[in-house]
Amino acid sequence: MTPGVKPLVAGNWKMNGTAASLAEVEAVCAAPAATTFETLLCVPATLVERAARKADGSALMIGGEDCHAKESGAHTGDVSAEMLADAGASAVIVGHSERRTDHGETDGEVAAKAEAAWRAGLTAIICVGETREEREAGDAESVVGTQLAGSIPDAMTAATTVIAYEPVWAIGTGLVPSSEDIAAMHAFIRKTVSERFGDEGAAIRILYGGSVKPGNAAEIFAIPNVDGGLIGGASLKAVDFLAICDGIGG
Numbered sequence: 001m002t003p004g005v006k007p008l009v010a011g012n013w014k015m016n017g018t019a020a021s022l023a024e025v026e027a028v029c030a031a032p033a034a035t036t037f038e039t040l041l042c043v044p045a046t047l048v049e050r051a052a053r054k055a056d057g058s059a060l061m062i063g064g065e066d067c068h069a070k071e072s073g074a075h076t077g078d079v080s081a082e083m084l085a086d087a088g089a090s091a092v093i094v095g096h097s098e099r100r101t102d103h104g105e106t107d108g109e110v111a112a113k114a115e116a117a118w119r120a121g122l123t124a125i126i127c128v129g130e131t132r133e134e135r136e137a138g139d140a141e142s143v144v145g146t147q148l149a150g151s152i153p154d155a156m157t158a159a160t161t162v163i164a165y166e167p168v169w170a171i172g173t174g175l176v177p178s179s180e181d182i183a184a185m186h187a188f189i190r191k192t193v194s195e196r197f198g199d200e201g202a203a204i205r206i207l208y209g210g211s212v213k214p215g216n217a218a219e220i221f222a223i224p225n226v227d228g229g230l231i232g233g234a235s236l237k238a239v240d241f242l243a244i245c246d247g248i249g250g
């Protein structure tokens with residue numbers, strides 16, 4: 001955790017969820033509201049409006065999982081940041097490794113999406129992370145450094161941006177880096193963004209993502225410069241998501 005920074009526990013439902021899943025949103029909202037950290041569920045675009053209605057009046061925020069860089073236009077099948085905001089989202093994930101891999105998104109495209117998020121009044125959750133091969137080759141920091149340089153626009157502020165470090169090899173695999181490796185990468189990210197953005201970089205939230213579960217959350221959240229988590233599979237069930245949130249408070 002970073003002193004003075006309010007942690008964030010964010011869920012990422014990915015391509016999961018139908019109307020029946022809104023019961024999980026309700027269950028998260030029904031839990032006592034935390035004052036020491038924030039909670040967010042990023043859900044498929046089809047569910048944003050209904051989830052936001054469920055969460056209305058609660059501490060839970062609702063977000064999207066991706067957005068187009070443009071406000072509107074001839075982009076069949078895409079969803080703009082303005083559309084997500086209109087549906088009730090307050091944040092959007094950009095540059096998730098599954099987008100970078102499945103859709104070939106470049107750092108420049110991710111940066112444009114982050115700017116689109118800000119334009120629409122959304123918090124941009126910018127994801128970075130190395131592959132297993134890159135880590136084994138000793139290139140993890142240089143890969144993440146390049147992603148940070150290219151994916152974060154100059155206008156970044158700590159209030160409008162969150163960085164999520166998600167080692168690709170840890171996503172959905174049950175594998176988690178050692179606490180030392182997480183600490184080293186988060187310290188590297190903090191140093192990199194502090195050098196570039198000064199106080200904004202010192203205050204930005206840096207989430208860890210990749211196989212965070214109820215059983216390992218408290219240990220991961222206790223690592224310096226880990227300001228919460230981005231939770232995939234374990235965010236689909238309210239009971240697991242809430243148990244992970246308990247890991248913040250100890």
Ligand code: PGA
Pocket residue numbers: 012166170171172173174209210211212230231232233234
């Ligand atoms: P996971 O996914 O928690 O299922 O590993 C994390 C993510 O992709 O955001």
